[in-house]
Amino acid sequence: WSNNNKGTYATVFKGRSKLTENLVALKEIRLEHEEGAPCTAIREVSLLKNLKHANIVTLHDIIHTERSLTLVFEYLDSDLKQYLDNCGNLMCMNNVKIFMFQLLRGLSYCHKRKILHRDLKPQNLLINDKGELKLADFGLARAKSVPTKTYSNEVVTLWYRPPEVLLGTTEYSTPIDMWGVGCILFEMATGRPMFPGSTVKEELHLVFRLIGTPTEDSWPGISNNDEFRSYMFSQYRPQPLINHVPRLDSEGIDMLTALLLYDTRTRVSAEASLRHPYFLSLGENIHSLVDSKTHTQMYLTSVMC
Structure with missing residues (x-):
């Protein structure tokens, strides 16, 4: 896994799905750091979950733990x-x-x-x-x-x-x-x-x-x-x-x-x-x-x- 990009309140990793073998981008949002981050993150998730379009990056999955929220996106190189x-x-x-x-x-x-x-x-x-x-x-x-x-x-x-x-x-x-x-x-x-x-x-x-x-x-x-x-x-x-x-x-x-x-x-x-x-x-x-x-x-x- 490589960390290639720090965003607003998140780190993005490149990974591979064990299920499909496809590459994915994992956007990990730490929940403890910043007051505003969790609610912004959760809003982003609920927005993206509903967007299904060929010209919008697909959100495959969400992994929610106590300390972080990880969004699993399709990977584009x-x-x-x-x-x-x-x-x-x-x-x-x-x-x-x-x-x-x-x-x-x-x-x-x-x-x-x-x-x-x-x-x-x-x-x-x-x-x-x-x-x-x-x-x-x-x-x-x-x-x-x-x-x-x-x-x-x-x-x-x-x-x-x-x-x-x-x-x-x-x-x-x-x-x-x-x-x-x-x-x-x-x-x-x-x-x-x-x-x-x-x-x-x-x-x-x-x-x-x-x-x-x-x-x-x-x-x-x-x-x-x-x-x-x-x-x-x-x-x-x-x-x-x-x-x-x-x-x-x-x-x-x-x-x-x-x-x-x-x-x-x-x-x-x-x-x-x-x-x-x-x-x-x-x-x-x-x-x-x-x-x-x-x-x-x-x-x-x-x-x-």
Whole structure:
């Protein structure tokens, strides 16, 4: 067994099931350490137990002892961050589209069930050798506040966090995940993170510099936000995204723009994104897939970029 990853309040091991001989990922959550951990963990379990979808990592089993809770997940050997690294950060654009479609399928399934992911980032998108992409790590799926440090003291990244969360909203709804989807689309298409800020102020600055400083027009109510006013940002004009993502076609740029809208009421949903013209080239039968199946093998140009 190897310990390969310390998460928010958990350690992840790789193991093998004696029953099936399949590899599994064991997420061990210690119950004695942190006040909030057990209830967050138990919430995560009850959420995941009910999620059965080809683009969401499967929770096989739960082992509950006095001192720990161990979640037995299907094992996937890579994630989108590693995949990008292996590509030398130059993914083939058809694969970008296929991964994007799978991400949106998994998210749409969650959102229909009123479940938010809240921590979308390339490390939480697992990929297997068939090129199937699966959402993982719903550790923050229900927590009201988002911690700044993980259990093992790593800094929680701000790069994929929407501006309304950076500015202190607690009125969470499904659009909070869609901003991160846009950031991930940009990263797959360019090979670099879209807004790699290390503080909240720097993160907002990077967003405003590219998307434009929000106005009452682009973000109704923003001028009443005390936190926004206190930063006193310069008035940046929005830049054409195509200049920053030259490899993305016009439909892709259109979708990216719709994902990165400040007004959460107009930011595109996962369900609507799946029907975006950007995906037309994948053919009509991708919409008739049942939840439990992916046919990505038909479309992946090559499993490695």
